[in-house]
Amino acid sequence: MNVLKVSIVTPDGPVYESEAEMVSTRAETGELGILPGHIPLVAPLEIGAVRLKKADKTEYVAVSGGFLEVRPEKVTILAQSAERAESIDLARAQAAKARAEKYLQAKRDNVDFKRAELALKRAMNRIAVYQNK
Numbered sequence: 056m057n058v059l060k061v062s063i064v065t066p067d068g069p070v071y072e073s074e075a076e077m078v079s080t081r082a083e084t085g086e087l088g089i090l091p092g093h094i095p096l097v098a099p100l101e102i103g104a105v106r107l108k109k110a111d112k113t114e115y116v117a118v119s120g121g122f123l124e125v126r127p128e129k130v131t132i133l134a135q136s137a138e139r140a141e142s143i144d145l146a147r148a149q150a151a152k153a154r155a156e157k158y159l160q161a162k163r164d165n166v167d168f169k170r171a172e173l174a175l176k177r178a179m180n181r182i183a184v185y186q187n188k
């Protein structure tokens with residue numbers, strides 16, 4: 056058993072189905088690197104990139120939080136949203152980043168900072184994943 060089945064699913068449907076030699080991502084408790092045969096695990100995910108190492112390349116998927124379920128032969132990620140690098144709209148992510156930064160700089164009482172911070176994180180994550188494609 057030297058590969059893992061990987062499935063990344065969102066409320067809109069599956070975004071990624073493939074096999075990988077290693078899956079790395081950021082859980083709330085820190086970086087996780089999953090190899091085939093890993094003990095079963097469920098962990099909440101941060102906004103971040105999922106790196107899928109294959110024999111000849113590494114693929115990147117941007118995920119906006121959710122859960123990771125690990126079984127010895129399979130990794131399933133249930134995410135609020137997920138985009139493969141090639142389906143990211145860079146201009147949209149840059150516009151979302153600029154909008155969030157403007158909110159965060161406004162320093163007005165009626166600004167929802169937590170919401171703007173999360174929007175900024177999602178946008179920066181999408182830009183980073185796009186640049187890795």
Ligand code: ATP
Nearest residue numbers: 119136137138142143144145147148151174177181
């Ligand atoms: P925006 O402000 O641009 O809508 P957002 O972070 O608020 O960004 P989400 O609510 O996380 O967007 O996602 C809504 C839907 O749009 C999801 O299906 C997500 O995959 C998709 N999406 C968001 N931003 C992008 C992007 N830059 N490129 C491709 N798909 C995107």
